[in-house]
Amino acid sequence: MTATHSTRMLILGSGPAGLSAAIYGARAGLAPIVVQGVQPGGQLTTTTDVENYPGFREVIQGPWLMEEMQAQAEHVGAQMMYDMIVDVDLTQRPFRLTGDSGTIYVCDTLVIATGAQAKWLGLDSEEAMKGKGASACATCDGFFYRGKKVAVIGGGNTAVEEALYLTNHSHDVTLIHRRDTLRAEKILQERLFANPKITVLWNKEVVEFVGGGDPEGLVALKLKDSVTGDLSQIDVEGGFVAIGHHPATELFRGHLELDEDSYITVETGTTRTSVPGVFACGDVMDKVYRQAITAAGTGCMAALDAERFLAEADFEAVAQAAE
Known part of the structure; x- marks a missing residue:
């Protein structure tokens, strides 16, 4: 038989945004259910x-922080479900969602907190150097490269x-x-070209992240000229891939309003989406800051908005029943 779970607040995603929403929702007595998704704990x-x-x-440590957040959410009454949503019906309340397991929610x-994933180059050497010099977030990791030679890969705003x-x-x-x-x-661009440190x-493509040393870390990037095909190498200790992000919103296409970059559109200053009763928080709606602390803040906002x-819906229902 297909299992069905009912709740006043369903949260999709278990990163800082989703778990912060769960903590606030549980403390408000809403007994939230958190569907943890494909990456429990999120990017951290x-x-x-x-x-x-x-x-x-x-x-x-990032994993430790997320373990503590989850433990706190469970301690105050949130329920974790190890599942992934594959279908949504937001045409009427209560909303109905289906998990990969067949479970109905x-x-x-x-509350949508499904996050966004940084785009990587897809190199095996890049994967091997993640956490050892290869990064996709200068704001997160730049501090660790004080006084070191670094490179950024990309050509857009990010x-x-x-x-x-x-x-x-x-x-x-x-x-x-x-x-x-x-x-x-x-x-x-004007600021970039005016900065003497840059x-x-x-016309250069990174074809390899070169590791070395003991313990092993990034020591160089191997480059290929996109015009001539010539190979060269640049010595760096940090390589920051900055070619964009993929928000995890494919499931909501056609159900919610998305912007030109596929992030969920929310009402300014809130987490309210184009469907009343649906809220979005964290990197799935924030393409500017993308930090754990800002994700947690919008998770709090989403729970309070929900x-x-x-409360307003309950008040209206009582008033109508009294008429």
Whole structure:
């Protein structure tokens, strides 16, 4: 028989946004269910050192932080489900969602915290160097490269912003772009070209992340000229891939309003989506900040927005019943 779970608040995703929503929802007495998705714990489970999450004097580990968040959410009453949603019906409340397991989830409010994944180059050597010099977030990891030579790969706004940010830590930043012009906004390009700490390598593609040393870490990037095919190498200790992100919103296409980059559109200053009773938080709706702390903040907002939505709906239902 197909199992069915009903809840006042269903949360999709178990990163900082989803678990923060679960904590606030549980404390409000909504007994939330968290469907953890394909990557329980979110992107922080693939991050080693975390030094910018408030409340911890020493460096902490990403997986440990997510374990603690989940334990806190469960302690106050949230229920974790190891499942992945494959179908949604948001045409009427209560909403009805179907898990990969065949389980049916029925909910009065839905909080979407499915996140976004950084785009990588797809190189085997890149995968081997993740956490050892290869990164997709300068704001997260740039601090660890103080005084070191680093490179940023990409040519859009994200790449230029990451390169500019890294000059706070490094005196030698190289932007590597496979074309001869940048896609970034003109004002960003002007700041980039005016910064003496940044060098741009045009028409270059990264073909290998070169490791070395003991313990092993990134020591160089092997490059291929996109025009001539010539190979070269640049010595760096940090390589930041900045070619964009994929928000996990495919499931909601045609059900919710998405922007031109497929992020869920929310009402300014809130987490409310185009469907009343559905809320979005974290990287699935935030393409600007993309930090654990901002994701947690919007998770709190989503739970509070959902709680208020339910309170108003309950009040209206009581008033109608009294008429």
